[in-house]
Each structure stands twice: as structure tokens, then as C-alpha cells.
Amino acid sequence: MPGKELSDPCMDCRDHDAILTIRRRRLCRNCYIRFVSYKVLRRTERYRFRKGIPKTGPCKLLLPLSYGLCSSVLLHMVHEQMEQLSKPHSPPGFDLHVLIIEPSSISPSSPSHDRAFESLKQRFPLASFTQLPLHSIFELVPNLQHILPNYAGQALADDTSRSPKERLDAFRATITSATSIADVDFILLNRLVIAFAKSIDCLGILWGDSDDRLAAKTLANVATGRGSSLTWQVSDGMSPFELEFSFPLRDLFTAELQNYAILFSELTDIIVPDTPLSENVLTKNLSIDQLMMRYVSSQGEKYPGVMSNVTRTANKLQASRMSTDGSKCALCATFICNSEGVLNPTRSTNDSPSHQFCYACDRSRPGLS
Structure with missing residues (x-):
């Protein structure tokens, strides 16, 4: 008997009706999943085949999860790979650890996600999960509790008798501009993730940033x-x-990841959608990060290739060759360097080296932002 005639055959397998379009190609469900998953597989296979990695057992990788679209989809894809690796005669693979920084500890308006946390552990049994509040950064990065008062200066009356949460909230309240708030919060989150990864001896971190997010x-x-x-x-x-x-x-x-998430009910139950930015919000009330994300989102729909070129060009950059004496910024922990090969010239040379800040961090300080 002749096969069933398809009204809109998949351009890859030709065996099923296409349901989604990706990069001008109409694909069925399975082919769409295969296409998207392969993009991630190419980036993680070096951990599977131990390319340049000591073969002393599975290496540990950390995946920070925010309950957002991108990190949730990444977890789903990587866990699918791990299920394949758990079969006999497969490469040794890697151990996946997932870190969730409690959303309510970052923004009081964010609800608790305890139920979602339990669902994650049941749905992704091959991964290990840890949930920490943002103020646990004082435990994992102890010297930061002395750096923050110095960074805030007179804007912060630090009281060591208060709880870590109260001290961190008081510090964050001293940062006023939207851009500086986003910048400092990113630094705190980044340092907490890195400190946790080191505490459990991880080889690396898998970040859930899509192409347009990286461009922004x-x-x-x-x-x-x-x-x-x-x-x-x-x-x-x-x-x-x-x-x-x-x-x-x-x-x-991001649009391709949204289509992927729709195909899996377990993802739609976990993902907390981003609150869209209102067009009525004045630009002065938005951070530079939000402005760039809005720009990339709007222009990316019209010129996706241009946004991809932004990310690809940045990926070709090499580390700065500007001289440095090895000093690191006390807040963001990156090297401080400039053309003269001295510490950040915006800071006094009489300051303690442990309280030196890079140019970007200095710009976000209270009273300067």
C-alpha cells in the first residue's frame, strides 16, 4: 500500500508532518529536537571523550539554574546526554551538579520555588542539586564581608551583629542606579557560583546563555x-x-529554545517566564543590560545573522596583553591592568591592596554611579 501522503512533510526525514520552522527549514518534532540538541552536544562532547582532560574518572561540571528558559533547557539537554552515556560501553561522561540560587533571596518579589526544586530532583535523577541563598556568599567567600563595607564607603553603616542576609540587603540597598544594581548583582551571583564550583572540585561551569543573550x-x-x-x-x-x-x-x-521547551511538559512546569519589559518604562530606569537585551531581541528578529556575528566576533577576542602586577579587583576578583602596569589609577596608592577595585567596579560604587 502507498504510504500516507503528508500535507507538510519534514524536510529532514520526510516521514512525518513538519510542526516547526527553524532557520527556514520545516521540521517534525523529532528532527527539531535532534537539530537543537546536536548544537549543544557539539559543545559538551569534549567532556564525554575526555579531550585534554585527565582520565581519572568522570569530571565534575556545574550548571547554574535560574528557573529561566535557557538554563532549564540546557539542563534538559545535558541530562538527556547523560542518560545516553549511562548505557553500557558508553564514554565515561561527567558528573553534573546543578546550583540554584534562591530567587527570593535575590528579589523579595520572587516567590519561593521549593516545589519546583523537588520536581527537578525527581525529573533529573542523574544530576545533583544544591539550593543556596544569595547571602551564603559570605560563607563561601569569607573576605567579601570586609570588602563590601569598604566598597560602599560612607553609604553603608555596616553592623556585624546583624545576620548575613541583613548585611547583604543593606549593602545592596546602597547601590542606586539600575545599571550599577545589575552590575553588582551579577558580580555577587558570579562569585557565589564560582566559589561553590571550586568547593566541590568542579572542572568547569556550563552557563545557559543563548546566542542573543551573549550578544546583549x-x-x-x-x-x-x-x-x-x-x-x-x-x-x-x-x-x-x-x-x-x-x-x-x-x-x-532564545526563540528556538522556546520552541524546544514547548515540546516537553516537564519544562513548561519548571520554567518561570521572564517578565517582559514594558514599552512605557523610561530608558533612564532601565539598566544597560536591559537596554541591550531589548535592542538585541527586537533587532534579532529582523537581522539574526548580525546578532550572531556580534557573539562570534567576541568569541575570537584574545585576553588583554596590558601589563599587570598580578593584583585582582577585590570585588569581582579579575585582574587589574592598565597601560602603565600599575593598580587602578582611580584608587589611591595608599589603599590596602585587598581593597583595590577595577575601573568597572569603581564606576558602580555608591555616589559614583
Whole structure:
């Protein structure tokens, strides 16, 4: 008997009706999943086949999860790979640890996600899960509790008798501009993730940034004075923190990840949608990061190739060759360098080396932002 005639055959397998369009190709469900998953597989296979990695058992990788679209989809894809690796005669693979920084500890308006946390552990049994509040950064990075009062200066009356949460909330309240708030929060989150990864001996971190998110981050970092950090903030490779940074979703757009998530009910139950930015919000009330994300989202629909070129160009950048004496910024923990080869010239040379801040961090300080 002749096969069933398809009204809209998949352009890959020709066996099923196409349901989604990706890059001008109409694909069925299975072919769409295969296409998107392969983009991630290409970025993580070196951990499976131990390319350049000591073969002393599975290496540990950390995946920070925010309950957002991108990190949730990345977890789903990587866990699918791990299920394949758990079969006999497969490469040794890797151990996946997932870190969730309690959303309510970052923003009081965010609800608790305890139920989602339990669902995650049941749905992804091959991964290990840890949930921490943002103020646990004082436990994992002890010297930070002395650095923050120095960074805030007279704007903060630090009281050591208060709880870590109260002390951190008081510090964050001293940062006033939207851009500085986003910048400092990113630094705190980044340091907490890195410190946790080191505490459990991880080889690297899998960040859940899509192509357009990386493009927005590239533009925002240049605008905020963090252009020298692009070589590790948006690029695969070794970071200044002795951890490998990998961005497995760098070849995929947010819209493509949204289509992937729709195909799996377990993802739609976990993902907390981002609150869309109102067009009525004044630009002065938005951070540079939000402005760049809005720009990339709107222009990416019209010119996706242009946004991809932003990310690809940034990925080709090499680390700065500007001289440095090895000193690191006390807040963001990256190297401080300039053309004279001295510490950040915006700070007094009489300051303690442990309280020196890089140019970008100095710009976000209370009273200067």
C-alpha cells in the first residue's frame, strides 16, 4: 500500500508532518529536537571523550539554574546526554551538579520555588542539586564581608551583629542606579557560583546563555567598562578563576529554545517566564543590560545573522596583553591592568591592596554611579 501522503512533510526525514520552522527549514518534532540538541552536544562532547582532560574518572561540571528558559533547557539537554552515556560501553561522561540560587533571596518579589526544586530532583535523577541563598556568599567567600563595607564607603553603616542576609540587603540597598544594581548583582551571583564550583572540585561551569543573550551581554559589558572580561564572560575556555567556562547554547536563539521547551511538559512546569519589559518604562530606569537585551531581541528578529556575528566576533577576542602586577579587583576578583602596569589609577596608592577595585567596579560604587 502507498504510504500516507503528508500535507507538510519534514524536510529532514520526510516521514512525518513538519510542526516547526527553524532557520527556514520545516521540521517534525523529532528532527527539531535532534537539530537543537546536536548544537549543544557539539559543545559538551569534549567532556564525554575526555579531550585534554585527565582520565581519572568522570569530571565534575556545574550548571547554574535560574528557573529561566535557557538554563532549564540546557539542563534538559545535558541530562538527556547523560542518560545516553549511562548505557553500557558508553564514554565515561561527567558528573553534573546543578546550583540554584534562591530567587527570593535575590528579589523579595520572587516567590519561593521549593516545589519546583523537588520536581527537578525527581525529573533529573542523574544530576545533583544544591539550593543556596544569595547571602551564603559570605560563607563561601569569607573576605567579601570586609570588602563590601569598604566598597560602599560612607553609604553603608555596616553592623556585624546583624545576620548575613541583613548585611547583604543593606549593602545592596546602597547601590542606586539600575545599571550599577545589575552590575553588582551579577558580580555577587558570579562569585557565589564560582566559589561553590571550586568547593566541590568542579572542572568547569556550563552557563545557559543563548546566542542573543551573549550578544546583549557583549554590548553591555563594553558599555559598562568590562570589555576586557569578554574573553571569559561570553567565550568558551579557561577563565581567570581557574575554571573552564562553556556556553553550550551559544549557537541557538532564545526563540528556538522556546520552541524546544514547548515540546516537553516537564519544562513548561519548571520554567518561570521572564517578565517582559514594558514599552512605557523610561530608558533612564532601565539598566544597560536591559537596554541591550531589548535592542538585541527586537533587532534579532529582523537581522539574526548580525546578532550572531556580534557573539562570534567576541568569541575570537584574545585576553588583554596590558601589563599587570598580578593584583585582582577585590570585588569581582579579575585582574587589574592598565597601560602603565600599575593598580587602578582611580584608587589611591595608599589603599590596602585587598581593597583595590577595577575601573568597572569603581564606576558602580555608591555616589559614583
